[in-house]
Amino acid sequence: MVVVRAILGALILLLNWVFTPKSVKRDQASQAQINEAAKDLTLYQYKACPFCVKVRRSMKRAALPIETKDAKRCKTSKQELVEGGGQLKVPCLKITENGEDRWMYESKEIINYLNDRFHTTTATS
Numbered sequence: 001m002v003v004v005r006a007i008l009g010a011l012i013l014l015l016n017w018v019f020t021p022k023s024v025k026r027d028q029a030s031q032a033q034i035n036e037a038a039k040d041l042t043l044y045q046y047k048a049c050p051f052c053v054k055v056r057r058s059m060k061r062a063a064l065p066i067e068t069k070d071a072k073r074c075k076t077s078k079q080e081l082v083e084g085g086g087q088l089k090v091p092c093l094k095i096t097e098n099g100e101d102r103w104m105y106e107s108k109e110i111i112n113y114l115n116d117r118f119h120t121t122t123a124t125s
């Protein structure tokens with residue numbers, strides 16, 4: 001089972017690399033605004049989780065420089081996720097608003113949130 005999972009993970013990462021999506025191009029001022037807004041967001045994720053890959057591809061398409069934290073390999077990130085969000089499940093987007101953290105689980109919900117907030121229309125699959 002571990003071997004099958006490792007092979008599937010490698011395949012997902014390979015396909016993701018081969019078919020890397022293109023990023024939207026914005027003028028410098030608009031991109032600078034987005035870069036600033038993205039500082040309030042953090043994606044907790046696993047490298048080869050298909051749901052996380054889906055969210056990262058959506059971020060790439062929309063050119064959103066959101067910090068990512070690996071909740072599998074990094075113990076501190078895993079602890080932050082469990083203590084802050086309440087469960088060890090990825091992807092999870094931490095949204096900091098007015099000094100408060102909101103933890104959003106579910107890849108579809110995260111992609112819809114990013115599309116709405118940054119006025120982009122990236123596919124959810």
Ligand SMILES: N[C@@H](CCC(=O)N[C@@H](CS)C(=O)NCC(=O)O)C(=O)O
Nearest residue numbers: 049050051088089090091106107108
């Ligand atoms: N419906 C969720 C599924 C997320 C999911 O199943 N994530 C797995 C990793 S691929 C997970 O976090 N499992 C818990 C664990 O690994 O401890 C979504 O679309 O985000």
